[in-house]
Amino acid sequence: MVSASASAAVSDGDGVAASVRRVAMRFGATTVFENVTFDVRRGEVFVILGGSGCGKSTLLKLMIGLHAPAEGTITILGQEIGALHGEARRRLQRRFGVMFQSGALFGSMSVLENVALPLASFTALPPAAIERIARIKLGLVGLADAAHRMPAQLSGGMIKRAAIARAIALDPPLVFLDEPSAGLDPITSAGLDALIVSLARDLGITFVVVTHELASILAIADRVIMLDREARGVIAEGDPRRLKAESTHPLVHAFFNRTEPGGA
Amino acid sequence: MAASPTADAALTRRDGAIVLSGRLDARSLATLWEEAVAAVTPGATLTIDLSGCGYCDLSGTALLLAMEERAGTPARLVGADPRTVRLVERAREAGAVRPPPAPGPAPSLPVALGEAVVRRLRDLGMRIAFLGQTAAATALTAMRPRSxxxxxxxxxxxxxxxxxxxxxxxxxxxxxxxxxxxxxxxxxxxxxxxxxxxxxxxxxxxxxxxxxxxxxxxxxxxxxxxxxxxxxxxxxxxxxxxxxxxxxxxxxxxxxxxxxxxxxxxxxxxxxxxxxxxxxxxxxxxxxxxxxxxxxxxxxxxxxxxxxxxxxxxxxxxxxxxxxxxxxxxxxxxxxxxxxxxxxxxxxxxxxxxxxxxxxxxxxxxxxx
Known part of the structure; x- marks a missing residue:
């Protein structure tokens, strides 16, 4: 096993985009996970992975401030999100982008309007500038020709790409993606992976990605943490390629080598 | 010129070039956008000096592209850091795909009327089909009440x-x-x-x-x-x-x-x-x-x-x-x-x-x- 312990605290705020410290989450008497600690470094693609029901999406929802953890603290872009309320929290939330698993595009707006919405809401740019910026974002995700389509007219892959375009509308330094390649065919999924990598490299965006798609993880992740339902927490952390090659933890080995736990 | 990543965006002119300095992002460009585009002379060579630009994201590059479009020729970027140059290239690629024209104006009255009639007829057909299918289901159930x-x-x-x-x-x-x-x-x-x-x-x-x-x-x-x-x-x-x-x-x-x-x-x-x-x-x-x-x-x-x-x-x-x-x-x-x-x-x-x-x-x- 490469690393089963929590990463050391990084005090340099400039080098850390997000920091999770001793976080626990419980639903009633059920503990989803506890004592989860890790840092997301600026500019990296960080993947939270694990089997179904391990709490990946719950952890993401804690990080974006939709739920409060039962214990611990979460710092996003240098600010503790749990300590902020009202407008202060919304100001922080505007500094990162989120792509939800379903895309969550607004069905009553065209794709272009979806992407332009954050720009129109939070900047004083003239309409022509907003449209130009939104079109560049759509061009980046390969949807320039779908600008006037409604979300109901898009395929699953197009919805996810449009949702990414909306998430990067305000050029945030940090973007959270929940299951970006779930339910997509391998070609579309590979295209989405390439898009994430290129956005990280070219725009310097830090990505926190929740996924359990092994091919995507190996294609995009600089570092990963692996959650486990039985262990109720992090069972591995590090470079996914090293974890795949070197980890001796039966679950980690099974996950990265697609075998039964304890099997060959 | 010292490039500050936090200074407000500003526009000046120097030696025939348009000098953009400070922070070029969506929030800081609001007051500068129209002025910067208007500063470009259509058809003339466009030189943009970015040596004083401390930060430029995709919104900033969108402004550079808008200026290029007005000039009608690609801009010569002076003093831009390699990351900004890469971003401009990416934005050019993204913007190179000509979007389809926006949906046209509303159809004329006869067309709209015709479409409405067709819609009504389809709706009527659907209702008749529904009645028929319901009647068939009722008859089948009457024959086999246990179903x-x-x-x-x-x-x-x-x-x-x-x-x-x-x-x-x-x-x-x-x-x-x-x-x-x-x-x-x-x-x-x-x-x-x-x-x-x-x-x-x-x-x-x-x-x-x-x-x-x-x-x-x-x-x-x-x-x-x-x-x-x-x-x-x-x-x-x-x-x-x-x-x-x-x-x-x-x-x-x-x-x-x-x-x-x-x-x-x-x-x-x-x-x-x-x-x-x-x-x-x-x-x-x-x-x-x-x-x-x-x-x-x-x-x-x-x-x-x-x-x-x-x-x-x-x-x-x-x-x-x-x-x-x-x-x-x-x-x-x-x-x-x-x-x-x-x-x-x-x-x-x-x-x-x-x-x-x-x-x-x-x-x-x-x-x-």
């Missing part, structure tokens, strides 16, 4: 009938009370307040009981049928039924239709009794004895009034449930589809009730009822 989903039908009957009873009774009581109060004022001028009992009983048994019960059915159950079946349609549950070899009409429509038709007379009787109770409370408060009130009601109303109203109710129930289910089955795609189906079910149901009531009025007149 009826009895538990689901009883559940629907509970939803449509039992759960609606408190509302029906309350509205019936208040309606009887209001009608009695309102009519007692003019009738008293002629010393005819005893006829308030006749007026309320006849109008409620023949007209208002079935009508109000059907409106309540449309609002409560017609919309619920459309929303339930519509959500199932959106979730592909109808497709799942079809591919499992189950007829959605027998599985979903028939139990709801049957429940509504069976429970409508129950609701109408409850509405009638509640209205009579409401009217009686007013008559008693006006000093009329119970014997006089009941005598007026029994003497002046006959079985044709009560059963005519119940017969109308059966048809109203079938119409409301049928329209609710039809709207649910015709639910489109998108987040508003289910809401639109529910609204269409209520509006369609109420319009159908009024139209059918008019037809019944003429029929009953011709039959001398």
């Amino acid at each position: 009826l989903r009895l538990a689901d039908t009883l559940h629907q009957a509970e939803e449509v009938g039992s759960r609606a009873l408190p509302l029906v009774c309350m509205i019936g009581f208040l309606f009887g009370l209001i009608l009695a109060f309102q009519s007692s004022i003019p009738l008293r001028q002629f010393g005819a307040d005893i006829f308030v009992a006749n007026l309320v009983a006849i109008s409620v048994f023949r007209e208002l009981g079935p009508l109000l019960s059907a409106v309540i059915l449309a609002a409560r159950s017609g919309s619920a049928f459309a929303a339930e079946i519509g959500t199932m349609k959106v979730n592909e549950e109808i497709d799942a039924l079809t591919t499992m070899g189950l007829d959605p009409f027998r599985f979903l429509v028939l139990p709801r239709l049957l429940a509504a038709v069976v429970m409508m007379p129950v609701l109408i009787v409850a509405m009638n009794l509640a209205a009579i109770a409401g009217m009686s409370s007013v008559m008693l408060s006006l000093g009329f004895p119970w014997a006089a009130i009941s005598s007026q009601v029994v003497t002046w109303t006959g079985p044709s009034d009560v059963f005519g109203g119940l017969a109308k109710g059966l048809v109203f129930g079938a119409a409301v449930a049928g329209i609710g289910c039809a709207r649910g089955m015709a639910t489109g795609v998108g987040p508003r589809a289910v809401g639109e189906a529910a609204t269409a079910a209520v509006v369609g149901g109420i319009v159908a009730i009024i139209v059918l009531d008019g037809i019944f009025a003429v029929l009953f007149y011709l039959m001398g009822w």
Whole structure:
């Protein structure tokens, strides 16, 4: 096993985009996970992975401030999100982008309007500038020709790409993606992976990605943490390629080598 | 020039170049955008000096592209850091795909009219098909009664009938009370307040009981049928039924239709009794004895009034449930589809009730009822 312990605290705020410290989450008497600690470094693609029901999406929802953890603290872009309320929290939330698993595009707006919405809401740019910026974002995700389509007219892959375009509308330094390649065919999924990598490299965006798609993880992740339902927490952390090659933890080995736990 | 990543965006000119300095992002460009684009001379060589730019993201590059577009030639970037140059290249690639033209203007009046007629005809065809499929499902179920989903039908009957009873009774009581109060004022001028009992009983048994019960059915159950079946349609549950070899009409429509038709007379009787109770409370408060009130009601109303109203109710129930289910089955795609189906079910149901009531009025007149 490469690393089963929590990463050391990084005090340099400039080098850390997000920091999770001793976080626990419980639903009633059920503990989803506890004592989860890790840092997301600026500019990296960080993947939270694990089997179904391990709490990946719950952890993401804690990080974006939709739920409060039962214990611990979460710092996003240098600010503790749990300590902020009202407008202060919304100001922080505007500094990162989120792509939800379903895309969550607004069905009553065209794709272009979806992407332009954050720009129109939070900047004083003239309409022509907003449209130009939104079109560049759509061009980046390969949807320039779908600008006037409604979300109901898009395929699953197009919805996810449009949702990414909306998430990067305000050029945030940090973007959270929940299951970006779930339910997509391998070609579309590979295209989405390439898009994430290129956005990280070219725009310097830090990505926190929740996924359990092994091919995507190996294609995009600089570092990963692996959650486990039985262990109720992090069972591995590090470079996914090293974890795949070197980890001796039966679950980690099974996950990265697609075998039964304890099997060959 | 020292490049500050936090300084506000600013525009100056130097040696024929446009100098953009400070932070070029979506928030800081708001005041600068139009000025920067207007500073470009169309057709002239464009040189943009970015040596004082401390930060430039995709929104900043969008401004550079807008300036390029006005100039008509690619800009010469001076002093840009390699990351900004890379970003501009990426933005150029992203913007190079010419977007399709925006949707054209609204169609002309004849075209719009034609499209509306086609839509109406399609809608009519869909309703006829729905009627046919429902009739076929009913006939098949009548031949094999055990194929009826009895538990689901009883559940629907509970939803449509039992759960609606408190509302029906309350509205019936208040309606009887209001009608009695309102009519007692003019009738008293002629010393005819005893006829308030006749007026309320006849109008409620023949007209208002079935009508109000059907409106309540449309609002409560017609919309619920459309929303339930519509959500199932959106979730592909109808497709799942079809591919499992189950007829959605027998599985979903028939139990709801049957429940509504069976429970409508129950609701109408409850509405009638509640209205009579409401009217009686007013008559008693006006000093009329119970014997006089009941005598007026029994003497002046006959079985044709009560059963005519119940017969109308059966048809109203079938119409409301049928329209609710039809709207649910015709639910489109998108987040508003289910809401639109529910609204269409209520509006369609109420319009159908009024139209059918008019037809019944003429029929009953011709039959001398």
